[in-house]
Amino acid sequence: MEANNTTSSLHSPCAACKILRRRCSDKCALAPYFPPTEILKFSVAHRVFGASNIIKFLQEIPESQRADAVSSLVYEANTRLRDPVYGSAGIIFQLQKQVSEMQSQLARAKAELAAVQAQHENLAAIVCMKAWSLPNDSEEYSPYIFQGDHSSSVNDYCQASNMWEDSLWT
Amino acid sequence: MEANNTTSSLHSPCAACKILRRRCSDKCALAPYFPPTEILKFSVAHRVFGASNIIKFLQEIPESQRADAVSSLVYEANTRLRDPVYGSAGIIFQLQKQVSEMQSQLARAKAELAAVQAQHENLAAIVCMKAWSLPNDSEEYSPYIFQGDHSSSVNDYCQASNMWEDSLWT
Structure with a gap:
């Protein structure tokens, strides 16, 4: 318990673990990309893709590209929430036009x-x-x-x- | 049992229910957009967004716009699978450039x-x-x-x- 208390006082849970209400371990796959202050960022991506899909996407690509992948997922999720019918595809069609x-x-x-x-x-x-x-x-x-x-x-x-x-x- | 057999012989399960291995009822929310022959279409959208998210998205918009929403979700899912790092956002950035x-x-x-x-x-x-x-x-x-x-x-x-x-x- 003492060790746990020390850990929790040293490391705040990441935004993903805060929203998912789970313990944030040192090996948390989402912590590097969703720091404790980025609650909204994870919330948006989670609502559109789901936490398990985000973790799966990140595990399938090299570590050096994961920050970019998170940015693009958050961007697409924001776009989908702004335009629930057309999302990013709507922007693509407008730009193509x-x-x-x-x-x-x-x-x-x-x-x-x-x-x-x-x-x-x-x-x-x-x-x-x-x-x-x-x-x-x-x-x-x-x-x-x-x-x-x-x-x-x-x-x-x-x-x-x-x-x-x-x-x-x- | 006889009634069930009659139903299954009249209606093939939709592509979503086939992949999710569940019974496809008359009230299936996905059946109108993923007919039995569209296995790949649902599979792609399911891998990126998850079935529960797709159903949630569709329930949040008017019925008249759901077919367009499914098309845009399938488009974005295909783009994410082709480019796991940048997805649709990558296409948007290229087009903006x-x-x-x-x-x-x-x-x-x-x-x-x-x-x-x-x-x-x-x-x-x-x-x-x-x-x-x-x-x-x-x-x-x-x-x-x-x-x-x-x-x-x-x-x-x-x-x-x-x-x-x-x-x-x-």
Whole structure:
């Protein structure tokens, strides 16, 4: 009795043993993952999976992964209590739907980008062709020189286009 | 005894009662969701949640939602057996990561689209300004007329731009 009293004064029973109203031994499989303060955490997991199933799950996996397994079980149990019909599966279906919608949005954005890029390259090519066809001394109407509120000039596009074309032959 | 024999010959026990080795009564709470042929389905759910928990879950929700609840429980149980460490939570975390990555991709695509659109509008505005500054009889160099491989013309952009500007004043 004295030894038992000493043990119980040194070690509080873990949250699982408190809820299951049993003696918490040094070999308790649940104590490392449900310390005395984590009553709610064990209570939730216990309500959904049952203590014996939780112990069985933990015994089937390496010790190094048991803390992660407990976290995922508690997460799933919380989700099941919040949504008793669909639980974690409901979240998975919603996320899969969101991924599918975002894939469509992304495909549309990429198609739109490709279309605007093609339109832009087309206009730039037309402008550059026209620029090259103008006489060199026609400064007044030369598309190489633009003034006003716009910071970029056709010259930029034509030079960029020349560089790109040159790179094909070097 | 004769009545019992007649009942058992008319109704096969449900998958749950077969696995639990108990008599399947007309009031069996699991029979509607685990017919005799669905042995694996019940076996999986039973291994993860336990029969008593499954019955408890079903009793806590309206009858109209019980079939969905069984489907989600079986789904989660299958996921837990395939991934004993992370189960459904692992799928949720992966999907959340995928959504987050796709949100970044979408934001980048939208920013890139806005940049190309701005660049394109800038070039179109420059071209149209230049086009309006040319003399009307300068057909040879008029940017309204383009020939070659390109199907679109600066005229399209300038007309579109005019329409847009007009709409501000109407």
